[in-house]
Amino acid sequence: MLGVVYIQFMEMIKEKFSEDVLDDLLDEPSLSTGGAYTSVGYYDHTDIIKLVVALSKKTDIPVDDLVEAFGKHLFAALIDKYPMLAEDKTDALEMLESVDNSIHVEVHKLYPQAELPEFKCIRLSDTKLQMVYRSKRPFSILALGLIKGCAEHFGEQLTISHRNADSDDMFETHFDIEKVA
Numbered sequence: 794m795l796g797v798v799y800i801q802f803m804e805m806i807k808e809k810f811s812e813d814v815l816d817d818l819l820d821e822p823s824l825s826t827g828g829a830y831t832s833v834g835y836y837d838h839t840d841i842i843k844l845v846v847a848l849s850k851k852t853d854i855p856v857d858d859l860v861e862a863f864g865k866h867l868f869a870a871l872i873d874k875y876p877m878l879a880e881d882k883t884d885a886l887e888m889l890e891s892v893d894n895s896i897h898v899e900v901h902k903l904y905p906q907a908e909l910p911e912f913k914c915i916r917l918s919d920t921k922l923q924m925v926y927r928s929k930r931p932f933s934i935l936a937l938g939l940i941k942g943c944a945e946h947f948g949e950q951l952t953i954s955h956r957n958a959d960s961d962d963m964f965e966t967h968f969d970i971e972k973v974a
């Protein structure tokens with residue numbers, strides 16, 4: 794996983810908790826880097842899972858709630874860094890529909906090492922979109938947070954339901970998204 798994602802995760806911990814909480818987490822002995830991450834590095838994605846599990850134990854907040862909150866934070870941070878990715882989109886569903894064949898394509902140009910999920914989209918109506926997340930990595934709840942962050946960015950209310958369809962060699966989640974306001 795890209796260093797920029799780690800850096801944003803650490804930023805969120807400092808903002809929502811404290812620098813001391815972050816320092817304690819980075820002392821976790823099983824981390825592959827000894828707790829040092831830079832924005833230009835590339836690190837095993839299991840480190841972020843270890844960090845989020847340790848944060849959950851420390852704060853008594855469920856892992857999924859922390860990962861979802863991180864997804865929201867990450868969307869805002871990425872759009873702050875790359876505002877052009879959202880500029881030509883009129884609403885959240887249009888943005889979400891373009892993740893697979895436009896946004897993540899640009900991300901891959903910027904960061905050739907990026908390991909990105911697949912999102913197949915089916916537009917059911919003006920207000921309804923189905924997205925199917927498929928990845929070798931278990932980040933569907935991160936996707937949920939990113940989708941919610943996208944809704945917030947456009948000042949929209951979305952109802953989102955999701956169901957797990959993991960198989961032996963692939964993580965898969967189906968999202969049903971409806972714009973309500």
Ligand code: HEM
Pocket residue numbers: 794795798871872875878888889892896897900904906907908909910928929930931932933935936937939940943
């Ligand atoms: C709009 C909704 C978006 C969704 C639902 C989404 C979803 C995801 C998910 C779930 C991952 C984790 C990797 C995996 O699951 O295998 C990911 C990675 C990533 N996405 Fe997106 N994304 C969105 C928008 C964006 C935007 C706007 C950017 C802007 C730069 C972006 C950049 C990235 C980057 C840099 C990674 C990390 C790749 C890596 O660490 O190797 N995404 N995305």
